[in-house]
Amino acid sequence: MTGTTSGRDGRSAAVLGPGGVGGLVGALLARSGADVTFLAGEATAAALTEHGVHVRSRQVGELHVPARAVTRLDRPVDVVLVAVKQTALDHALDRVPPEALGDGVVVPFLNGLDHLDVLRARYGTERVLPATISVESARVAPGEIEHTSAFVDVGLAPGAVEPERVEAVRKLLDRAGIETRVYADETALMWAKLSFLAPFALLTTTYRAPIGDVRTAHGAELEALVREVAAVAAASGAPSDPERTLARYERFAPEAKSSMLRDAEAGLPLEVDAIGGAIVRAADRAGVDAPLTRVLVAGLGG
Template identity: 50%
Template sequence: MTDGQNALTGLRVAVLGPGGVGGLLAALLARAGAAVTCLASATTAERLRADGIRVESGQFGDFTTSVEAAERLAEPVDVLLVTVKATQLDDALERAPADVLGDALVVPLLNGVEHVDHLRRRYPQAGVVPATIRVESTRTAPGLIQHGSPFVTVDLVAVPPLEQRVRRLADALERTGVTVRVGDGEAAALWSKLNFLAPLALLTTAAQATAGEVRASRREDLVAIIGEVAAVARAEGAPADEDQVVAFFDGVPAGMRSSMQRDATAGRPLELDAIGGAVVRAATRHGIAVPVTARYVDELRERHPGS
């Protein structure tokens, strides 16, 4: 397969968790010609087989596209996109048996950093690709996706011997309209998102307030958490500049809310352990004090048992 269109047409993709992120990527890839199978519950799979996925997007337009759907992966694929919440990961992985998946690329688009090693242990034959996504996209009903941000940006890490396959996937995603950046630094890719996400998620959820309200009323804690996470990121081998993160935080829309905050409001389990807990555990490994981050993690665990 030489050109990008042929690469897309021949690409077999399974999407584990066709929610806001997974449903959007599944629809974009299917519309562009990839063979897409969504792995979901029986009810959701039945709905997707019958009605396809409907996307409402200012960037990509409003469209409906057909996809295959199943409760469990039955045939090999080239790529498995893992797009469930961290709190749902272990249960969801039962839908993608390792012996069926084989040597596919496994691309987790989850919050946090620890899931990459977990997936490598779970799928020893597969090529696990550290990745992150930046997008605001919500599943309002099975098969109905509302994409609100004027962008979808995916960062992929390509290291030998996976580089050629990762770049093929990047090319396929780019042809759907997604912005893709390919790098070779695993720690940099994962921690660059956590540098911003951890302060945003912890502060907005604890305060039940927007980013604008938090940066005004909890400024001292905001700057402290950003500095603590940056110190841990550097110890993990990732570049981190707390001044840049503070400036970025100050520049985001005042009404921005985190997905953790939305989960708390809706009474859903929080990705607290994957986001804040991961920072605290890494800090402990490196002997770095993160008192403000740890205080927020402990406070939210008390308010949301089981998170």
């Protein structure tokens, strides 16, 4: 990968959406010596430029980095990390015109499946590197990030991106302390996260309750939904292990909430269509039924 700017480690990155995920990842990259540009609205960009990004992390402790923040990509970079919500994607992409990207790679950290088609149509299939991220992190104010998990894990799948570019992105993230693995199968990577996330998000948000309450009061529904989503995943060509998913929920702290529930509590737009809607559309494509998912999506306004 060759961008026209570089940090001390020879890599440059732009972070579209410096919220809980983007702010954390951008700060970790900056700490590692990467040349990072944050892309945000005028007020947020001004706050980051003046005060930098401050992270309080269970994993790395206190972290403060200066920030270069602009409202629109103004120079080529090696990597653009897309860390906005699906509900804000169309508007946010105006900050990254295809002609401004140079020969950089777009790495999306969004929930769901459908954003990959949107990004590939805009930037080209060979420029979009499918990815997932597992982390619990929230923006409490512009440039103020609370990272509450003891991990930041990224999965990459090459898609049509050249192998050397995939490896360059992996190394960039790895140097920042972000555990990053490359998977051969894009479908398996994307469904592994969605199969876990969808039941968690849909049920905690429907009942406005953390996972402990859902396990106790709605355990049968949780199990049924996990198995239904696993069947859609399998019909879509992805490995499926509902028992493993249910076991992961059992290990969650009872007070754990999905990001969708936190958005609902804050009165923010919900990613019902990106998460639940993606399951319904996949079920339709595969010719399988997903009645429980449909009811939950409809009930949440998706």
